[in-house]
Amino acid sequence: MQFIDQANIEVEAGKGGDGIVAFRREKYVPAGGPAGGNGGKGGSIYFRAVEDLQTLLDFRYNHKFKAGNGSRGGPNNCTGANGKDLTIDVPCGTIIYNAETGDVIADLIQPEETVLIAAGGKGGLGNKYFLSNRNRAPEYALPGLDGEIKSLRLELKLLAEVGIIGLPNAGKSTLISALSAARPKIADYPFTTLIPNLGVVRKPTGDGTVFADIPGLIEGASQGAGLGHDFLRHIERTRVLLHLIDATSEDIIGDYQTIQGELAAYGKNLATRPHILALNKIDAVDRENINLDELAIQLHRISENKVFIISAATRAGLDELMQEVWKILDEMNAVETEELVLMQS
Numbered sequence: 606m607q608f609i610d611q612a613n614i615e616v617e618a619g620k621g622g623d624g625i626v627a628f629r630r631e632k633y634v635p636a637g638g639p640a641g642g643n644g645g646k647g648g649s650i651y652f653r654a655v656e657d658l659q660t661l662l663d664f665r666y667n668h669k670f671k672a673g674n675g676s677r678g679g680p681n682n683c684t685g686a687n688g689k690d691l692t693i694d695v696p697c698g699t700i701i702y703n704a705e706t707g708d709v710i711a712d713l714i715q716p717e718e719t720v721l722i723a724a725g726g727k728g729g730l731g732n733k734y735f736l737s738n739r740n741r742a743p744e745y746a747l748p749g750l751d752g753e754i755k756s757l758r759l760e761l762k763l764l765a766e767v768g769i770i771g772l773p774n775a776g777k778s779t780l781i782s783a784l785s786a787a788r789p790k791i792a793d794y795p796f797t798t799l800i801p802n803l804g805v806v807r808k809p810t811g812d813g814t815v816f817a818d819i820p821g822l823i824e825g826a827s828q829g830a831g832l833g834h835d836f837l838r839h840i841e842r843t844r845v846l847l848h849l850i851d852a853t854s855e856d857i858i859g860d861y862q863t864i865q866g867e868l869a870a871y872g873k874n875l876a877t878r879p880h881i882l883a884l885n886k887i888d889a890v891d892r893e894n895i896n897l898d899e900l901a902i903q904l905h906r907i908s909e910n911k912v913f914i915i916s917a918a919t920r921a922g923l924d925e926l927m928q929e930v931w932k933i934l935d936e937m938n939a940v941e942t943e944e945l946v947l948m949q950s
Contacts, residue, residue, distance in 0.1 A: 618647055650723040661696070673690075695761075697718075764842050765817035766815055852886050853889050
C-alpha cells in the first residue's frame with residue numbers, strides 16, 4: 606500500500622437554481638397572478654472521517670470535487686429540486702486546512718465525524734415571492750447564488766496510542782510485527798520502512814490498542830533531513846513513545862540523545878511525552894564483551910525513564926515491556942477520567 610499523508614484539492618459546492626417568472630393562466634382562474642417557483646438549493650460538500658481508510662491516496666489524482674446544482678423553479682409555484690450533496694470520506698486523523706490562509710477548518714478524529722466544508726448556493730426567488738399590494742404582477746425573479754469554492758490542504762496525522770520511534774534499523778518493524786498482525790517490510794539495512802505502519806496490539810483484557818511504527822529518524826530530521834520531517838507529525842497524536850535503541854550500536858548513549866534532540870527541536874511537547882526505552886537486538890550482542898545491564902543503568906540516569914532489555918526477533922523481554930506500556934496507558938486513562946468528572950461536577 607502506498608502511503609500518502611498530504612493532498613491539495615479544490616471543492617465547489619453546487620449553484621442554486623434560478624427562480625422563474627410565470628403566471629397562472631387557467632381558464633377558470635380569472636385573476637391568475639404570479640406563479641413562478643423558487644430555484645432549488647445547491648448541494649453542499651461534507652467531509653466524513655471513516656475507519657476503513659488509512660491514507661489520502663484517493664486524492665492523489667482526483668483533485669477537484671463538485672456537488673450537484675439546484676434545479677430552476679417551475680410554474681405553479683413549484684420549487685426546483687435541491688442539488689445532491691457530496692460527502693467525501695477521509696481517514697480518521699485528517700486535518701483540513703484552508704490552502705490560501707493556512708487556517709484549520711476541521712480536525713476529524715472520531716469515526717463518522719462529519720463537517721460541512723462548502724455550503725451550496727441558495728436558490729433564486731421566483732416572481733411569486735415579489736407579489737404585493739403595490740405590484741400585483743411582478744415580472745422578475747432572482748438567479749440562484751453560486752456555491753462556495755475552497756482550496757483545501759489535507760494532512761493526515763495517524764491516530765495511535767503508542768508510537769515506536771528510533772534510528773533507522775533499530776528494529777521497530779520487527780517489534781510491531783511481533784506484537785501485532787502487521788507485516789511491514791523487514792530487512793537488515795537502514796530505511797527499510799518508508800511509510801508508517803499501524804498494528805493493533807491486544808491488551809490482556811482483550812481491548813485493542815493501536816501502535817504506530819514511525820520510519821527511522823536521523824539527526825536533522827526536525828529541519829527536514831531524511832524521512833523524519835515528513836513523519837514526525839505522526840508522533841504528535843501518540844500518547845506514549847516507545848523508543849527503541851539498537852543494542853549493537855557503538856554509541857548507544859549518542860543514539861538516544863540524537864532522537865531526543867530531534868523531538869525537542871520539533872516541539873509539540875514530544876520530548877516531555879511519556880517515554881519507555883528499550884535496548885533491542887540483545888540476541889545479536891556479544892554478552893562477554895558488552896554489559897547490557899550497565900548500559901541500561903546509564904540510559905536510566907540520563908533519561909530518568911525505565912529501560913528494558915529486549916529482543917523483538919526472539920520476543921525476549923517483551924512481556925515485561927508490554928506490562929509497562931499497559932500500566933502507563935491505564936494511569937493516563939484514570940487521570941483523564943478524573944479530570945472529566947471534575948469538569949462535569
